[in-house]
Amino acid sequence: MKLTLRPGEEQGLARIQRELRTFLAALPLAEVERSAVHVAVLEAVVNAVRHGRGDEEQAATLDLDVVAGRIVATVTDHGPGFDPASCPDPLAAERIRLPHGRGVLLMRALMDDVDFAFPPGGGTRVTLRRTIPSSAPTGAQQHKGATLMRPIVKVDGGTGKMILIGQFDFNLHREFRQASQELLDNPEVKLIEIDFDQVPFLDSSALGMLLLLKERAAGQKKSLELCNCREAVQQVFEIAAFNKMFTIR
Numbered sequence: 001m002k003l004t005l006r007p008g009e010e011q012g013l014a015r016i017q018r019e020l021r022t023f024l025a026a027l028p029l030a031e032v033e034r035s036a037v038h039v040a041v042l043e044a045v046v047n048a049v050r051h052g053r054g055d056e057e058q059a060a061t062l063d064l065d066v067v068a069g070r071i072v073a074t075v076t077d078h079g080p081g082f083d084p085a086s087c088p089d090p091l092a093a094e095r096i097r098l099p100h101g102r103g104v105l106l107m108r109a110l111m112d113d114v115d116f117a118f119p120p121g122g123g124t125r126v127t128l129r130r131t132i133p134s135s136a137p138t139g140a141q142q143h144k145g146a147t148l149m150r151p152i153v154k155v156d157g158g159t160g161k162m163i164l165i166g167q168f169d170f171n172l173h174r175e176f177r178q179a180s181q182e183l184l185d186n187p188e189v190k191l192i193e194i195d196f197d198q199v200p201f202l203d204s205s206a207l208g209m210l211l212l213l214k215e216r217a218a219g220q221k222k223s224l225e226l227c228n229c230r231e232a233v234q235q236v237f238e239i240a241a242f243n244k245m246f247t248i249r
Contacts, residue, residue, distance in 0.1 A: 004059040005049055014171065016045055016062060023235050024062050025099070027132055034203035035232030036110040037130055041073045042203055043103040044126045046079035046170060070112070071130045078123040084116045091241050097215075099208030102240055108206055109239040164244040168202040173209065180213050186221060192217055197228035203235035214246065225249065 003019055005012045020041060026083060041062070048060040050164045051134045058078040065072045090101045107114050107128060117125040151172075154162040160183035168176075183192050192213070198201075210226070225247045229237065 001064040003062040004066075005045070005062070006063075011050065013046065017042065017167075019031065020062075020064070024071075026092050027066070028135075029132065031200065032231045032235060033133070036235065037071055037073075037128075039201050039203050039232075039236065040107045040110040040130075041075070041126055042169065043107050044073070044075040044128060046203075046205070047103055048079075048124070048126075049249075051077075051079055051082075053057045062084045066132065069132050071128075071132060071136075072127060073128045075128075076108050076123060077126045081122065081124045096241060097211060099211045099243065100204075102204040104209055106236065106239060110235075133158070139151075150175045153179050153182050155183075155186060155189060158190040159193055160186060160187060160191070161170060161193045161195060164196070164200045166200075168196075168199050168206040170205040176209050176213075180216070184216060184222070189222060191223045191225065193225050193227055195203075196230065196233050199233055200231065201232045202236055204240075207236070207242070210246070223247075 001023055003016055005016060017038075020038060024037055027034075029037070041064075045060070045062055060075065060077040063072075063074040063076075084104060085143050087104055088095055088101065090105050091098065095101065104114075109127075111128045111130045113129050115127045117127070119125060150167065154163070162183065164172075180192075181187070183189050194210075197213065214224050221244045226237070226242075227249050230247060235249075237243060237246075242248065
């Protein structure tokens with residue numbers, strides 16, 4: 001399967017996500033495995049669209065295939081390229097609280113291997129691979145909430161709960177900011193609780209949004225807690241060392 005996306009065509013990312021979900025749904029993967037591949041490939045595609053800006057007529061491409069029992073995803077762009085070895089460590093003490101810079105970290109942690117190549121004509125080609133389990137998972141769940149929904153906000157005394165429904169990624173910036181602001185502006189709310197029970201996965205953009213909210217909440221003497229995290233969400237939190245910065249229950 002080959003998909004194309006013009007540089008800067010962020011509105012087309014929803015189409016890429018739909019095709020990616022369809023591709024992964026046909027494979028014998030448990031929810032956490034499917035979510036891992038989805039997040040890793042999505043990180044590579046978002047980087048290609050946002051940073052791989054070459055000629056306006058040169059589209060970024062995503063190739064999806066299964067080769068010898070492995071999922072192989074190749075993302076190619078025509079931008080200036082970069083040196084992955086020079087990327088700062090996002091878990092270093094001086095960077096761990098920054099709201100950006102975790103894309104490559106997630107790609108490498110969630111896939112078996114990730115290769116970066118730089119063709120002679122310019123651009124970047126990222127190849128991500130993950131082995132498909134030899135046996136079908138038991139009790140596997142499909143992704144739910146493919147259509148993003150506005151976060152639901154409920155206030156009970158001093159606790160303001162934000163219930164997220166659907167995938168929590170770059171698409172949710174405006175909705176998340178609005179829900180966050182509603183809770184931050186409420187003087188009665190002293191604890192903000194974000195419920196992830198209905199979130200199948202989240203990406204590095206979502207991590208950044210959570211870090212920014214934590215900083216703003218602290219500035220207003222409000223606490224922030226994350227709860228009811230599904231396995232795929234918990235996995236990303238552990239990779240990003242969120243257990244060191246947040247109360248997660």
